[in-house]
Amino acid sequence: MLRKLIAAIAWIPLLAAPAKLKAQVAKEVPSLVTFPDVGVAILQPSGFEQAESFYGFQQPSTGASVMVLAIPGPFAEVTQGFTKTALAEKGMTLHSKELTQVKGQAGVKVYFSQQAYGQEFLKWAVLFGDTKRTTMVVATSPKSHAPRLRNSLQSVLQSVEPAKTAASPLPFKIEEGSLSQVQGVATGNTALFTRDGMVPVATPNDPMFVVALSIGDVRVGNRKEYARRRLFETAQTEIESLQSTTPVTIDGLDGYELIAIGKDQKSQTLLMLYQVMLFPDEGGYILMTGMVGQQQAKNYLSQFKAMASTFSHNSK
Incomplete structure (x- = not known):
């Protein structure tokens, strides 16, 4: 964590x-x-x-x-x-x-x-x-x-x-699926999901899914290339091969879905990485990233896809 x-x-x-x-x-x-x-x-x-x-x-x-x-x-x-x-x-x-x-x-x-x-x-x-x-x-x-x-x-x-705590909803919604949201994370723009709703996960093989809104007036030129670069910057991972890049539209927002194979830098565990990056017209981006051990990729790829497809802004 x-x-x-x-x-x-x-x-x-x-x-x-x-x-x-x-x-x-x-x-x-x-x-x-x-x-x-x-x-x-x-x-x-x-x-x-x-x-x-x-x-x-x-x-x-x-x-x-x-x-x-x-x-x-x-x-x-x-x-x-x-x-x-x-x-x-x-x-x-x-x-x-x-x-x-x-x-x-x-x-x-x-x-x-x-x-x-x-x-x-x-x-x-x-x-x-x-x-x-x-x-x-x-x-x-x-x-x-x-x-x-x-x-x-x-x-x-x-x-x-x-000060006393009093949680309020995030500015977006997403369905948990088979994963559970981690409680106690308070950044205002991020939700974290794991198998048991706890962090850190036991091993790099365990699934994790993160949803985050950008906190910047990010200037994006070539959206496809920007999404690709962001995938290669995924924390503590080494991307070995990009398997696919596919245009997607979720919640009325256009973006790209990327699937890659990589390794956890510390343990060298083989990972499957799933990333969706959406681009609102007003600027910034929504980033959804799932990762799991390669041996469980078939089980969780469809679940990551299903979770990403449910994303929506609370204002809608």
Whole structure:
């Protein structure tokens, strides 16, 4: 699960997309904004606006953002995984990591950076949690704007407070089929499905299906090539052969379905990967990815296809 979280962090610089998410001003501390789904309250930085497609704030003029998210997973295990090696696997550089306190709870502060889109992004994060769930607040700024934004973003991280949780629906619907949705994931734009509804999966052979809305005003030229490139960027996998690329239309949105054979980088387990990428006219994309051990490919390919076909926006 940590590897999936790190893969998600790599895309945090991307901003803006449809689907408004729930946040509210904390009554007890008017200067803080509470994100009930995540269970955290933070200060809204000056000059930043409420993000519409992820939990947090954004400043489109600079590409800076503050994102809050939660995942099911022990705090100790998740934070131990934030190493130079783990971050380097996704093109990120760890600069520092130290213990901290979040309103009396044990926490960790991490400072790292990432090269993306021809520039360097600096990231400051605070993580806290318990034996079941880990909450993260990450502030991101292009390096060129960091001298002006650094103090403001670090003030946001210093303001982090745990808050009561109250889950709200995702901005899309999809039928589970034979898989079960993992509870406790709170990013505002992602749903994760496994055989027993638990993460991490026992082995790379076990099926996993992920549905995610892009968190960026992504500029897509050649859609077919973009979908292909995204498949080859699937976290912690090595794509060995692309088996097929097929145009699809789901929920009135055009896109491409791709099927490939690859390997899990760590265990070298043979995998079947299934990807559907849909492209709304207003920009961004919907990404649905299924993966399972090659020995179970025949059993799960049809199930991945069936799940993807049920995708629909809640607004419809």
